[in-house]
Amino acid sequence: MKKIAIINDIHSNYLLLKLVLEDIKKYNVDDFIFCGDYITDGFDNDRVLNLIKNKTENIIAGNRDLSIANYDNKSWNGINQMKSMLYAYNNTTEENKNFLKTLPIFKIINIENQKICFSHGTPFNVRELVNSNSYDVFEELIDKFSCDIYLSAHTHIPFHTVYKNKHFINSGAVSCVVDNKPHSTYGILSIKENEVHYSQNELYYNFEDVKKYYTDSNYHKECKEWSNLILYTLRDGFDYCCGFIEYINKFSNGNEKTTSNLWHVKFEEYMHYKNLEIL
Ligand SMILES: [Mn+2]
Incomplete structure (x- = not known):
């Protein structure tokens, strides 16, 4: 049996990432899969990237990671709505920006004979919005990749749909889940002899701590x-x-x-x- 933690949409929130990783310890996982958007919308870019890149090889790029990796170093200057993105760009080391440049937008791995395809949106489009009933997308994915499990992120809304015997999963977000609750979410995938079990987990945080973390920055x-x-x-x-x-x-x-x-x-x-x- 292999247990894999699924984490995405950290958005530079090292405080919540640490809480989530601490919570995951109880599962004794064998590996991690990270589905993108590690940075922007916060300030702890390097601490987040340094932590995740040492955990696993199962890391792909989200739209925000690509925006920072591929920025032309001029077009956001003086544009107020891009201040936050510019902050992320200016406060990430060259080493980590180069790391982001190496990330693919999807990967297919094999765990215990289960083929897992993971991406931020879809392998076709990093910004594609996939939800619990995106059946056209599910069909397209099955057709093109013939995997057993498909992971996506980006919407910050968790779901788990079993369709034609395949699992379609979004584990939500570490930072800014948008389902009206102050929590971080992550997934635990357990795979044993062709049996796949998925559990969706949530972790309520103390908003005052998060508020202080941001407002002190x-x-x-x-x-x-x-x-x-x-x-x-x-x-x-x-x-x-x-x-x-x-x-x-x-x-x-x-x-x-x-x-x-x-x-x-x-x-x-x-x-x-x-x-x-x-x-
Ligand atoms: Mn995204």
């Missing part, structure tokens, strides 16, 4: 708007980041320069409208 000072949106998402399990982007797009029509100019004033408006105190 330089990231919070430099990227106040995004840091606030992340923090309240962590408190409420509601995606205030997407909520704010949708809100500001109503005024800017998605124009990058207009969005940048409106960034601060619309943030204050949005926080007021959502009845959230700016931290």
